[in-house]
Amino acid sequence: MNLFEAIGKQMQYPQGLFGKILFAWMTRNTIAHARWTLSLMDIKPDDHIIEIGFGNGANIELLLQRAPGGTVTGVEISQTAIEMASKKNAAAISRGKVQLHLAAGDALPFAADVFDKACTVATAYVIADPGAVFREMYRVLKPGGRAAVTFPVRENFMKFKPVRATGFYLHPLADLQQAFRDAGFVHSRTERNDAVRFGANCMLGEKAVVK
Template identity: 40%
Template sequence: MSLVGTILRNSFGRPKGLLGKIGGRILARTNRKCAAWVVDLLGAEPGERAIEIGFGPGVGLELLASAAPSAKIAGADVSEEMLRQAAARNKAAIENGQIELRLASVENLPFPDQSFDKALSINSLQIWPDPAAGLREVWRVMKPDGRLAFAFTPQSGRGREGLVSIFADSGFSEVRILEGEDGFCVLATKNRSPETCARDKSN
């Protein structure tokens, strides 16, 4: 990996060290408007359980907890630095049991099958080692008819090409891309299985 690539990865991809601390502060500011949009699109209801994949500095968690104060919210991220920043930002909600944070990769989410009604992610999927495997794991922890919203800002570097197919092949349906002021968002619903999708494609 080039020096520039290493700097970007340590600042924004999988933040760590001093660069991660700085990158987290930048992400908290630049992603807030998009996070608010995604939380509004997702519309978490009282009593539901939601998960954010790659929660970064915890802005999305903060906004979701505020929008749905009776919802239970979990977060998974591979960065220890982001875990620290998100924990500090959401200290009260963690202490009262509304938010639970885990240091974990999307390929190995530490939650039982069918745990969540809603899932969200902002500028995360493009850095997953295996997006298809990650989405299958997200599918596993979501309840039937659960809804997800994955957003991408221009800074993510991720284009729209192939996204609908990736989500559809991972067991999600009603997949569509919604355009926003600060990027775009993939909306989808869980009501099939990846195995069913594979059989459908082979017939």
């Protein structure tokens, strides 16, 4: 296995020491994406929020700062991420403000209509079927709940050499937008930020309210 293949495998299932190094690198390069995403989500102090693919848990801290009266639930497929985020958010976990789950984004272990907000940052390009994740995000949101999906600008990200690794799915923006709408999200729109590394797109939408 060459270096690029190893990176690609770790991007999908980060684990062990290499996974910890990768999470640290990813956080440095995407924390600005996360902060920008939070600014677009209209988070309320009592919101119950779910983050899919939380990495080392740095964004969980930011989410809880915006919803001090609510809760943050994190979902990850990496046991290494669970361990890192548990340590980083130990105090909030002990207070029942944060819960972490080892699960896939396309099979969330929650009932429907339980969260006010949902987000995922820098995960879209390592998911073979992002539409399945979007459908699950939609399902677990309350009617009127809002979702945010942020990922690097494809054309910029493709210039990054490790993207040659197997394990990346560089979905075109139009395909991601269509999958997001097909999941059911209404009032959907895409914001762009060229001030962060690689640039970033953020798809925003709401779960329809049945009258």
